[in-house]
Amino acid sequence: MIRTFAVASLMLFVAAGAQPAADRVTTTAGPIEGAGAVEGIRSFKGIPFAAPPVGPLRWQEPQPVKKWTEPRQATAFGNQCMQRRMFADMVFRASGMSEDCLYLNVWTPATRAAERLPVLVYFYGGGFTAGDGSEPRYDGAALARRGLVTLTVNYRLNVFGFLAHPELTKASPHKASGNYGLLDQVAALRWVRDNIAAFGGDPRKVTIAGESAGSMSVSALMASPLAKGLFAGAIGESGAVIRPTATPVPLAEAERAGETFVQSVADVDFEEIRGMPAQRLLEATSRPGNRFSVAVDGYMLPKPLTDIFAAGQQAAVPLLAGWNSQESGAGSVLGRGNQPTPENYTKAVREIFKDLADEALKLYPGNTAEEVQQSATDLASDRFIGAGTWKWITLHGRGGKPPVYRYFYTRPRPAMRPEKGTAPAATGAAHSAEIEYALGNLGTNDVYAWTPDDYKVSETFQGYIVNFVKTGNPNGNGLPKWPATNAGADQQVLRIDVVTKAEPDRYRDRYLFLDRFYSR
Numbered sequence: 001m002i003r004t005f006a007v008a009s010l011m012l013f014v015a016a017g018a019q020p021a022a023d024r025v026t027t028t029a030g031p032i033e034g035a036g037a038v039e040g041i042r043s044f045k046g047i048p049f050a051a052p053p054v055g056p057l058r059w060q061e062p063q064p065v066k067k068w069t070e071p072r073q074a075t076a077f078g079n080q081c082m083q084r085r086m087f088a089d090m091v092f093r094a095s096g097m098s099e100d101c102l103y104l105n106v107w108t109p110a111t112r113a114a115e116r117l118p119v120l121v122y123f124y125g126g127g128f129t130a131g132d133g134s135e136p137r138y139d140g141a142a143l144a145r146r147g148l149v150t151l152t153v154n155y156r157l158n159v160f161g162f163l164a165h166p167e168l169t170k171a172s173p174h175k176a177s178g179n180y181g182l183l184d185q186v187a188a189l190r191w192v193r194d195n196i197a198a199f200g201g202d203p204r205k206v207t208i209a210g211e212s213a214g215s216m217s218v219s220a221l222m223a224s225p226l227a228k229g230l231f232a233g234a235i236g237e238s239g240a241v242i243r244p245t246a247t248p249v250p251l252a253e254a255e256r257a258g259e260t261f262v263q264s265v266a267d268v269d270f271e272e273i274r275g276m277p278a279q280r281l282l283e284a285t286s287r288p289g290n291r292f293s294v295a296v297d298g299y300m301l302p303k304p305l306t307d308i309f310a311a312g313q314q315a316a317v318p319l320l321a322g323w324n325s326q327e328s329g330a331g332s333v334l335g336r337g338n339q340p341t342p343e344n345y346t347k348a349v350r351e352i353f354k355d356l357a358d359e360a361l362k363l364y365p366g367n368t369a370e371e372v373q374q375s376a377t378d379l380a381s382d383r384f385i386g387a388g389t390w391k392w393i394t395l396h397g398r399g400g401k402p403p404v405y406r407y408f409y410t411r412p413r414p415a416m417r418p419e420k421g422t423a424p425a426a427t428g429a430a431h432s433a434e435i436e437y438a439l440g441n442l443g444t445n446d447v448y449a450w451t452p453d454d455y456k457v458s459e460t461f462q463g464y465i466v467n468f469v470k471t472g473n474p475n476g477n478g479l480p481k482w483p484a485t486n487a488g489a490d491q492q493v494l495r496i497d498v499v500t501k502a503e504p505d506r507y508r509d510r511y512l513f514l515d516r517f518y519s520r
Contacts, residue, residue: 027195030068035075041144044106044199045134046078049191050184052100053156058274059168059180062102062187078103080132081157082282087126089432089447093134099278101154104188105133107140108149110200118470119149119201121192121231122439123185125212125239125432128292129158129285142440146466149201151192155184155217158285160278162292164254165262167270176299178254178292182220183300189221189230207469209235211435212385215321216241216294219392222315223308224300233472235465236321236392237434238385241294241305243518245388248304254295261290309395318472320464321393322407322493326428328384330376340372349379356517363510377428378510385431387514394511397486405464405474406485407494409434411457413448420447434496437461453498460500 023034023042034044050062057063080094081101110117122138124131133152140150155161161181168177193203208231210218215236221227222234223241241248249257262273265284273281284290296304308314330340333352338344345366350357364379366372397404412426413433426433436442437458442450464474464482474482480500483492491505 024071025198027198029065031071032074033071039141039145040109041141042108042110042199043141044074044108046076046095046103047074047106048078048102049104049153050102050187053102053160053180054099056274058099058160059163059165059177061172061174061180061183077105077132077134078154080134081154082160082278083126083130083132083157084282084286086130090126090130090132091136092132093136094132099160101156102184102187103133104151104153104191105140106149106151106196106199107144108199108201109144109147110149113198113200115200116197116202116205117147117149117200118205119151119192119196119203119207120235120465120469121151121153121189121206121208123153123155123208123210123214123217125210125214125435126157128162128181128213128216128294131157131213136444137435137441138439139441139444140439143462143466146440146462148466148469149196149199151188151196153185153188155181155188157181158292159261159281159290162254162294163258163261164251164292164295164297165258165270166255168258169251169255172299174297174299176251176295176297178251178258178295179297179300182217182224182294183226185217185221186224186226186230186300189227193230204232205470206231207233207235209237209465211237211432212239215239215389216246219305220294220301222317222319222396223305223313225302226300228315231315231317233317233468234315234319234321235468236319236389237438238323238327238389238431240388240392242388242391243306244383244514245385246294248294248296248301251295251297254293254297257291257293261285261292264290306391306395309392312398314396316402318402318404318468319393319396320405320407320468320474321389322409322496323381323385323389324429324431324433325381325408325410326377326412326426327381327386327431328377329380330373332380332384333376334372340369340376342366342368342372345372345376348376353517356513359513360517363513378507382510382514387511387518390511391515393485397484400484400486403473403484404486405468405482405494406492407482407496410495410497411437411454414451414454415449416447417449434461438465457496457498457500461496464494 048065079098079101143150164178216239218236219240353360364375438461440462467476468474482494492502
């Protein structure tokens with residue numbers, strides 16, 4: 001009788017639509033509770049991986065998080081880091097905005113800790129000034145459904161993440177300042193090493209990845225002695241901390257920029273600015289000339305990346321990297337309002353390259369309006385992202401080991417949905433256009449009218465990503481063969497589009513020329 005009543009009660013409870021039981025995992029800092037599996041994927045959001053960098057911890061290396069004993073809810077994204085609204089395509093699901101922002105998010109298909117699945121840690125883009133791990137385009141559920149434990153990580157931005165100053169250097173036990181955002185990423189990777197097994201991940205099979213500033217971060221992490229041994233593979237989408245994209249500056253130069261910023265905020269000493277409200281500091285970053293660069297600080301980065309990679313001192317891990325066909329527009333070469341005429345283009349190229357202009361015009365010809373439009377776009381894209389990313393890939397690929405897989409992404413986004421607005425049809429793959437395709441998140445972006453061809457490209461790109469994270473090689477059943485770029489004399493590049501195929505590097509002469517120009 002009692003048994004019958006219990007069964008009946010359980011059936012009534014289920015029929016009433018009961019919520020799944022809380023999903024508890026114990027981390028090194030304490031227990032956390034997710035909301036339970038959705039379509040077989042467990043998610044844990046807003047997990048602190050370092051102490052809040054507030055008060056006396058502002059502009060310090062990330063410190064250990066304070067431990068807790070009672071279960072901590074991990075069902076909502078943590079705060080996004082302090083940032084101004086910079087990019088219209090960024091959509092946030094964060095709880096709010098605060099200096100207290102060092103949180104990460106985990107999506108896992110594992111049902112038990114012993115599964116030891118491969119792990120992908122993704123760093124967002126945004127020029128080191130904006131971005132957040134809660135953005136739908138970075139959501140980890142799609143790749144988790146393909147067998148990866150997937151994470152997104154927050155890191156400090158702009159003045160909070162990259163201010164260098166003599167007072168900060170003096171107070172540092174490492175005599176370094178700036179690069180706090182990169183140090184946050186190292187702290188997150190250490191958290192992964194110590195905790196990911198509890199989520200069913202394998203700490204020995206971690207791949208780091210990112211787009212734009214996230215890709216630049218990956219290049220810096222490969223070069224940093226602090227991150228050695230924390231990952232087994234790397235993926236870079238459009239960007240490296242290498243000239244001309246984002247040249248790391250000497251610490252003394254970064255400190256001078258920091259002093260200028262402090263003086264611009266108000267006539268105060270450094271101790272006053274340490275306690276200044278975060279919003280006031282953030283607003284001050286909008287003033288012209290206030291820029292915060294990655295620094296060669298002697299700690300996170302002992303030398304410029306090109307020196308580290310040229311000496312073979314970077315992490316010896318497989319690399320999958322590339323960039324898009326339209327990373328920037330022709331206007332950034334021609335100048336605002338100038339028409340794409342051969343005369344305007346030739347003048348602009350001569351102003352940029354001076355004595356090397358004739359050589360540049362052979363590589364980027366402009367004899368008709370149509371040719372000018374294409375060459376100016378190509379040159380703008382190469383100067384913005386392509387040349388630096390090429391240099392990174394080339395330096396890492398020397399000697400043939402470890403393998404390097406280079407792509408060129410050419411699929412333009414489709415037309416916008418009519419209710420979302422109108423825009424000229426895309427003629428190439430714009431900067432950041434590949435993110436939703438690569439991570440399987442087309443469905444999270446309702447701005448564009450995705451077609452079956454777009455989903456085909458996404459399936460292909462995801463397949464390569466998943467294979468690479470699992471094995472260090474993107475190739476697998478049903479995918480076009482992707483040869484390593486550094487395998488043999490005939491350098492191959494994978495062109496990713498509706499028809500994806502490997503082809504010889506068409507533009508190597510362009511990058512050799514730009515490398516020579518920027519190395520002068």
